[in-house]
Amino acid sequence: MKDVITIKQIARQLNVSPSTVSRALQNHPRISAHTRDAVHALADQLKYLPSTTARNLQRGRTGVIGMVLPEIRENFFSEVINGVEELAFEHHVTVALYQSHDRFDREKQILKVLASNRVDGVLLSVAKETQQNHHIQEVLDRQIPLVLFDRIPANLAAHQVECNIEKGAYEATKWLARRGHQRIALLNGPYTLVASEERYRGYITALVEEGLPVENALIKRIDLTAQDTVLKMQQLLTSNTRPDAVLAFNDYVALDAMQVCRNHGLVVNQDISFVSFANLPLNTYLEHPPLASVEQHPYKIGFMAAEILLNVINGKIAPENLQKVTLEPELVVRDTDAPEAG
Structure with a gap:
């Protein structure tokens, strides 16, 4: 490997001090135009690149934020990443991305690694196995800025960005009821996720308002694997x-459940209709996608979570001034011509 060009080497060739070179590269007004031009010319000739790490260390920072989420392969979280990276790139911040794979022990270890590496801040969406908050509280106790997004644990004082899942479930269930459906099932997520309870509340409220019975036999909890679905x-x-x-936890759950219906000889969205969450782009390529899906705005969630985190890091938001952003869901209806129930 070629030797890395340093400020000291430039200073030595121009017979000036390293501090003069540093100021010249930053176009400091105290440096004469002649010296400034000479420094820039030699830096270009030698293909000098400034050390972002050194600059950040001078400011007591690493220039890195950690991002922890369940699974990158899920399109929802991929879109969240896009939102985070858009703002991070603009602010010259590096994103260290980790997957918990929905395991509590892995999530706990990742947060420990990020804290020990003194990242400037953390973005976190908790694993489905996570039932305790002490590992997250440890990060907060170390005064490392942290923003929770999408999957947010209860009873934790931290910055939060989410979508109104309860309202989304309410609107989706109402939509099905008003199309004449009488027995609307819920394929919900595990008890450990707050979002599962939010879906449940919205679903129940809509059934009661529409005068439909609440049947426990129609409510199923799944662990979000294809096998359990x-x-x-x-x-x-x-x-x-x-x-x-059926109101499904997300589009992945809906697609697995729809295949079961086909295997039983049922016509999807005629014999049994589906509505879900996430609004996956791949649904536009399917012959029979869910009739409707709740858009949760993952890109916005990522962008706004990163914005809050960077504002805390840069002192624009006081750590104790907790921010909570709740985005409004949108029920995206794909097939208004599908036959109604009954």
């Missing part, structure tokens, strides 16, 4: 009160 959807189809519609 298949099992729970088969249980719904073989029960005495087979649903005529």
Whole structure:
């Protein structure tokens, strides 16, 4: 490897001090135009690149923020990353990306690594296994700025950015009910996720308002794996009160459940209708996607979470001035011509 060109080497060739070179490269007004031009010319000739690390260390920073999320392969989280990176790139900040793979022990270890490496801040969406907050509180106790996004644990005083999941579930269930569906099932996530309870509340509220019965047999909890989704959807189809519609935790769950229906000889969105969350782009390529999906605005979530974090890091928001942003969901209806229930 070629030797890295340093400020000291430039200073030595021009017979000036390293501090003079440093100021000249930053166009400091106290440096004469002649010296400034000479420094820039030699720096260009030698292909000098300033050390961002050294500059950040002078300011007591690393120039790195940690981002911890369940799975990159999920399109929702990929879009969140896009939002974060857009702002981070603009501010010359490096994003260290980690996946918990929905495991509590892995999430705990990642946060420990980020803290020990003294990152400037952390963006976190908790794993489905996470039921305790002490590892997150340890990060906050170290006075490392932290912003929670999307999957946010209860009873934790921290900056937050989320979408109104309860309202999304409410609107989706109302939409199905007003199309004539009488037995609307819920394929919900695990109890450990606050978002699962938010979906449940919205679903129940809509059923009650529409005068539809709340049947426990139509409510299934899944661990968000394809295998468990298949099992729970088969249980719904073989029960005495087979649903005529399903509200799914997200589009991935809906697609797995829809395949179960096809395997049982049912026509998706005719014999049984589907509405879900996430509004995946791939749905536009499917012949029979969910009739509607709740848009949760993942790009905005990522952008706004990064914006809050950078503002805290840069002193524009006091650490104790906790920010909570809740985005409004949008029910995206794909097929208004699909036959109604009944």
